[in-house]
Amino acid sequence: MPVYSQKVMDHFMNPRNVGEIENPDGIGEEGNPVCGDMMTFYIKVKDNRLEDVKFQTFGCGAAIAVSSMVSEMAKGRTLEEALKITPQSVANELEGLPKNKFHCSNLGAQALHKAIEDYLEKQKKGVQA
Amino acid sequence: MRRVYLDNAATTPLLPEVREAMMPFLGEVFGNPSSLHSWGDPAREAVETARVQVAGLIGAQVEEIIFTGSGTESNNFAIKGLAMANQKKGNHIIISAVEHFSVLHSARTLEKLGFQVSEVPVDKYGTVDPDDVRRRIRKDTILVSVMHANGEIGTIEPIKEIAKITKEMNIPLHTDAVATAGTIPVNVKELGVDALSLAGNQFYGPKGVGALWVRRGVRIMPLLDGGIQEGGKRAGTENVPAIVGLGKAAELATANMDARIKLLTALRDRLITQLPAKIDHVVITGHPQKRLPGHASFCIEFIEGESMLMWLNMQGVAVSSGSACTSRALKASHVLIASGLSHELAQGSLLFTFGIDSTVEDVDYILEVLPPIVTRLRQMSPLYAKFEKAGKGVR
Ligand code: FES
Numbered sequence: 001m002p003v004y005s006q007k008v009m010d011h012f013m014n015p016r017n018v019g020e021i022e023n024p025d026g027i028g029e030e031g032n033p034v035c036g037d038m039m040t041f042y043i044k045v046k047d048n049r050l051e052d053v054k055f056q057t058f059g060c061g062a063a064i065a066v067s068s069m070v071s072e073m074a075k076g077r078t079l080e081e082a083l084k085i086t087p088q089s090v091a092n093e094l095e096g097l098p099k100n101k102f103h104c105s106n107l108g109a110q111a112l113h114k115a116i117e118d119y120l121e122k123q124k125k126g127v128q129a
Numbered sequence: 130m131r132r133v134y135l136d137n138a139a140t141t142p143l144l145p146e147v148r149e150a151m152m153p154f155l156g157e158v159f160g161n162p163s164s165l166h167s168w169g170d171p172a173r174e175a176v177e178t179a180r181v182q183v184a185g186l187i188g189a190q191v192e193e194i195i196f197t198g199s200g201t202e203s204n205n206f207a208i209k210g211l212a213m214a215n216q217k218k219g220n221h222i223i224i225s226a227v228e229h230f231s232v233l234h235s236a237r238t239l240e241k242l243g244f245q246v247s248e249v250p251v252d253k254y255g256t257v258d259p260d261d262v263r264r265r266i267r268k269d270t271i272l273v274s275v276m277h278a279n280g281e282i283g284t285i286e287p288i289k290e291i292a293k294i295t296k297e298m299n300i301p302l303h304t305d306a307v308a309t310a311g312t313i314p315v316n317v318k319e320l321g322v323d324a325l326s327l328a329g330n331q332f333y334g335p336k337g338v339g340a341l342w343v344r345r346g347v348r349i350m351p352l353l354d355g356g357i358q359e360g361g362k363r364a365g366t367e368n369v370p371a372i373v374g375l376g377k378a379a380e381l382a383t384a385n386m387d388a389r390i391k392l393l394t395a396l397r398d399r400l401i402t403q404l405p406a407k408i409d410h411v412v413i414t415g416h417p418q419k420r421l422p423g424h425a426s427f428c429i430e431f432i433e434g435e436s437m438l439m440w441l442n443m444q445g446v447a448v449s450s451g452s453a454c455t456s457r458a459l460k461a462s463h464v465l466i467a468s469g470l471s472h473e474l475a476q477g478s479l480l481f482t483f484g485i486d487s488t489v490e491d492v493d494y495i496l497e498v499l500p501p502i503v504t505r506l507r508q509m510s511p512l513y514a515k516f517e518k519a520g521k522g523v524r
Contacts, residue, residue: 002435012439018509029511035453036461036472037433040511056511058476060435060454064509100457 005095008065015064017071019054026122028114032059032107039067039107041115043074050074050082055111062101066108069093079116085109132445133491137423137484138280138308139449143374144333150377151335154370162367163358172369179376183340186379187306187325188316195341195359196372200307200328201231203341206352206363207303207324208235211272212244213350215301219269220244225257225286226467227279232305233463236274249275254416255284255468259291266298276305277315277325281451281464281480282415283424285309292321301347307331307339308421311382313390323347329371333485334378338371389485393423396483399492400425407500412474414465423483428465431513432506433476440502446495451478473512 004012021042028041037059044052053075055067069090074082087105091097097105134142154175160168162176176196184191197203212222224236226248236246247265249257257275266273273295278285288304295302303324309315310325311332317325324347328339343349343362355364382389397420405411410430429437434450441448449455451462453476461475481495507513 012436013443015509020514035459036476037454038511056509056514058431058473058510058512059433060452061439063433063454064436100459103459 002062002098002101004061004065004098007069007093007095008062008097011065011068011094012061015057015068017054017068017075018056020056021052021054024054024115026115026117026119028111028116028118030107030111030114032063032103035059037063037104037107039063039111041067041071041111043112043115043119045079045119048078050077050079053112059107060101060104062097062104063107065094066090066097066105067111070108070112074112079120083113083116085112130445131494132447133487133494134447135481135483135487135491135495136447136449137487138331138480138482140330140336141333141484142486143335144378144381146381147334147374147377151370151374154373158369162369163356172367175373175376176367176369179372179379182376182380182383183327184342186315186383187310187327187342188318189342190345192360193342193345195343195362196367196375197339197341197363198337198368200229200305200326200331200339202352203307203326203328203339204229204231204305205235206341206349207305207326207343208232208272208274209239210349210352211301211303211324211347212239214348215271219267219271221247221267221270222272222274223247223249223262223265223270224273225249225251225275227251227255227257227282227284227464228274228276229280229305229307232274232276245269251467253469254419255279255282255414255464256416256419257286257291259287259294262291263294266294266300270298270300272301272303274303274305276307277309277320278306278313278421279415279464280308280421281462282426282468283420284416285313285419285421288320288322295323296321311379312386312421312423314386317342317344324349329375329378332378332382335371335374338368338375340375385485390422392485393483393487396487396489396492397423397425399489400481400495403492403496404499407496408503412470414468414470414478421482423487425481425483427477427479428470428474429477429479429503430474431477431510431516432503434478436506437477437479437499437502440505441498444498444502446498449480449482451480452476 024042162173310327434452465475
């Protein structure tokens with residue numbers, strides 16, 4: 001078993017914000033090119049803020065903890081703030097990740113960013129139409 | 130909390146009788162077997178007794194047993210040593226796609242040195258077709274190596290049939306019997322092989338000791354040069370306590386094999402039949418019948434092995450997985466991929482290997498604790514959500 005921090009174990013055992021949002025404003029799906037895992041983020045946006053964030057994860061213990069932490073960090077933030085969440089900041093909040101598990105934190109940040117981009121994309125199209 | 134150790138493929142525990150046998154050699158009997166005095170004598174005698182015991186386990190001539198430091202060393206020695214010794218005859222070797230890394234990576238090293246390596250594929254059960262071996266044999270083939278059984282999926286390979294072909298073509302055949310020697314009957318004459326690897330920690334002996342059997346008359350180049358220990362084939366002062374332990378474990382395995390097989394087979398079959406009844410979308414990996422007695426391996430769809438291992442560990446259960454996330458290199462088990470499983474399915478790999486201390490209650494405990502873990506992880510799996518929507522699996 002990799003040596004995970006207490007924080008990682010806590011989020012692994014009690015992941016926050018698991019699930020799907022019905023009619024989300026944005027969806028971001030990211031696959032892990034290293035090991036073939038997958039994360040999906042769903043967001044609900046109101047007044048430029050992430051009103052709700054939910055996720056689904058197919059992956060290791062670190063990946064589950066990462067997605068839970070990302071959802072917690074993102075919820076209630078403005079889109080700009082949420083886009084500033086980086087793999088490093090997620091890993092820091094989790095009190096560190098084992099070296100060979102750091103790539104799992106890329107997955108979380110990227111899936112969230114993709115969901116936000118998806119939302120912005122839809123907004124643009126909506127405005128044009 | 131209940132503690133259930135079902136990772137005997139990683140290592141078996143040391144039997145108390147084996148430890149007893151080793152103790153004097155960790156204490157008062159400390160002599161070097163090579164020494165020509167009364168300190169050396171008992172150490173030498175003990176090593177020779179162990180040689181008789183190990184030879185007895187596999188039906189070999191006593192002087193054909195070479196003690197090594199592990200199953201990995203035995204495999205390195207066999208692949209590199211046999212290839213190097215026969216270099217004048219050719220530079221082509223054949224291995225199967227599901228070999229242990231100690232065979233696979235030894236072959237890679239030989240490739241860098243100019244040898245050519247052909248890999249024989251396997252079917253969906255991980256079984257080698259002997260005809261596929263035959264088709265790859267060339268004029269310059271100097272070695273074939275196919276494992277006796279696979280430690281990850283439990284499949285037992287048709288070594289006898291492969292040996293018929295290699296014998297006909299006069300090519301040495303090595304088999305990695307680390308998963309079988311001491312567990313199921315292994316007889317080098319019946320198998321018809323020319324070299325065979327085994328390891329002590331697979332049958333209740335100590336870690337850090339193994340043996341390579343090489344048929345008399347088959348040339349092999351030593352990996353370790355130095356003194357004339359092990360007939361000059363493996364230099365270095367012998368690890369006497371470990372060798373004594375290996376010998377004792379071999380003797381006990383020979384004596385108790387039938388009873389052990391009976392126990393392990395019953396536990397394996399209980400898990401293999403009952404787990405799929407408790408959990409949907411479970412695939413059994415490896416051969417359904419031709420498999421190691423204590424070996425039950427599965428892929429649980431839509432979820433990943435490490436997260437299952439972590440939950441099981443919290444419930445006191447030790448198992449292993451061939452998922453990419455559990456491997457240090459973050460690669461799915463080459464054995465599962467060679468058997469045709471998708472990367473997604475391989476992620477859900479779980480491997481239960483029973484030992485002689487295992488009980489029916491252990492199996493029932495697994496059947497009790499695993500289903501809720503699977504449900505929990507599936508509830509957060511995007512693959513499972515997609516499956517539920519589309520109504521089809523990831524296979
Ligand atoms: S998701 Fe595969 S190692 Fe973390």
